[in-house]
Amino acid sequence: MMLEEEAVSLHEAPVRSLNMIEAINDALAIMMERDPDVVIMGEDVGYFGGVFRATAGLQKRFGKTRVFDTPISECGIIGVAVGMGAYGLRPVPEIQFADYIYPGLDQLISEAARMRYRSAGEFIAPLTVRSPFGGGIFGGQTHSQSPEALFTHVAGLKTVIPATPHDAKGLLISAIEDNDPVIFFEPKRIYNGPFDGYYDRPARPWTNHPGSKVPDGYYSIPLGKARIVREGAALTVLAYGTMVHVAEAVVAEKGVDAEIIDLRTLVPLDIATVEKSVEKTGKCMIVHEATRTSGFGAELSALVQERCFYHLEAPIERVTGFDTPYPHSLEWAYFPGPVRIGEAVDRLVKG
């Protein structure tokens, strides 16, 4: 029934197959129900229920003072969330696209991230900023970016990226319960179905994917705990979000006995799981859609080198998006798809 054995998420609840939007909506509803301090806000999230429908029905159910639309001001959205957090609420602001989060960066980086530190715990910023991110939908450079590394670089922010509906629900619940600010990036390419990187094949829904089996009711997946998608001995693949599925498809296609780790949380990182795997396989490939230079892959590569150097049998491979803005028409030339990943796998296996 479950993807893996995890004490925190195993319980006797009935299970339904949900897509990622439905799972996120479910998590939000559960937390709204459990905690009257949770409030949801953002552009178009109220009556309309969000441009991706993640907040559909919540305003009707919980009322306009707990689920409401906001002005188009990301700076304002994050700033008022910090203020609400200072009062004692637990805001869950949505930034409609991660590409639009930048006007809110001062409030996130200089304020939310440091509130606990600079006030020595007098004030905290327990917000969870939800935002769809990533490409593969012909969204051009303003609806496709993967800016996670900007946030992992900031002391005091947690960054979470789910890869399945099951994880999206459990991780979002943990993020909302967390007393520190969490950036929760939702890979929009896999909102409606897992994506294996073959854009020219028919889209698959989540229905038959094991990761779509979502227990009813409350469960949480702790932040900072990775998921082993596939056990293997030939090499370790570190990925998150959409790229978990693309890597999985390539590994299956090539028949390589790779161990695939879905990091789920970038900060705090489950370094123990990473180390254990690389020590076993001696080879490591890191995959992310974001641009390469100073991407989170650089941090992962440094960590693996520092901590597993004497186990490594080959140079660490990084497979990433190119260091360009996300192009519109050449999207599939940009996307780190099966060919780019496959070449790296070959280098590691044959190398």
Next chain:
Amino acid sequence: MADGPSSPARSRGNLPPLSLHVPEPKFRPGDAAEYSDLIIPPAGAQPRPDENCAASETYPLCTDLVRVLDDENRAVGPWDPKLDPDTLRRMLRNMALTRAFDDRMYRGQRQGKTSFYMKCTGEEAISVAAAFALASDDMVFPSYRQQGILISRGYPLVEMINQIYSNRADRLKGRQLPVMYSARDFGFFSISGNLATQVPQAVGWAMASAIKGDTRIATSFIGEGSSAEGDFHSGLTFAAVYNAPVVFNVVNNQWAISSFSGFAGAERTTFAARAIGYGVAGLRVDGNDALAVYAAVQWAANRARANMGPTLIEHFTYRAEGHSTSDDPGAYRSAEERTEWPLGDPITRLQQHLIALGEWSVEQHDAMDRDLVDFVKAATKEAEKNGILGHGMHHPFKTMFEDVFEDLPWHLEEQAEQAIRERRIKWPDWKE
């Protein structure tokens, strides 16, 4: 997890509990739309201050509505720009062409020829009349609904369609989302998908023009929803401080995707009234009245050109269609709003004005519309020779790496080689 509020609401004596106001639009799907409480002052009744007046003289106009075309389709009052019939017909043609173009491109998106499109239906007067009122080399910092400016300035439709289709003749090399044009040779700044960023940029361009003793002015366009962004307020502050030769246009089309104008502050005051706080001139204009738009933009442009500083113009209009091809307005607003909108349709109003002048007829208009459909169709066919979005592979992969910087650093050289190698594997038949 606590079951109650972490800090219980504090009551103090007899003070009433506070309550949060969340704006709510008047009509939702299924509601009858009825606008009797919308104050529409009579056309011609608004005074026209001297272009060199103190900014404060314009403040009554920030909560009024500058109108020229009256209910009998006559041009009346001090704001009548007294344009000759030829100019009016050209303006009408450009507005109708903009609409015909939008209709065709919208269908093209639905037919899978591109990924995305945004119409400006109902707002044609604003961009077209503004383009007529500005000098052709005044710099425009547009948002994504000013295609009427490009069309009025004679930018080739084929170029626009090439961009929309991201095809091999797209001068933006397929990099940008459809409708995010850039046309420097037509005084049209590169459109950003991020909102309101162009407002301080327009101010900076205007300041540069002033620094260099130029005569050109700058103008920016944003929607009322985007006026909530900090960039809008930064732009106004800088414009006020440096008395920059810039015209700010806020297109108040009532809706920002599903959020009505109340979420940008419209329940409290007008968008033109933002000018008062910054101490710059402000005008509020019937945006569906092409003559009023022309007159207001001309007033503001003349004022800026005379070193009298910035003007903020609110164009009061209605977004007749969805936000974009990705939007379904039927999910959040009443379908009756469009038909009941009390300021009518801008094309119909200008058409009726010309007919009332005896300078136009329904037959001529219908013939023009048919010509425009053919004109757009011909441009579309021409552009389609250069390809449609389709698989997207219209540009040499090397172009993806160009223009990130002026020169290609080593890492982009390497990545370009990688992309080209992948191309040979993934798309062996495709020629660079």
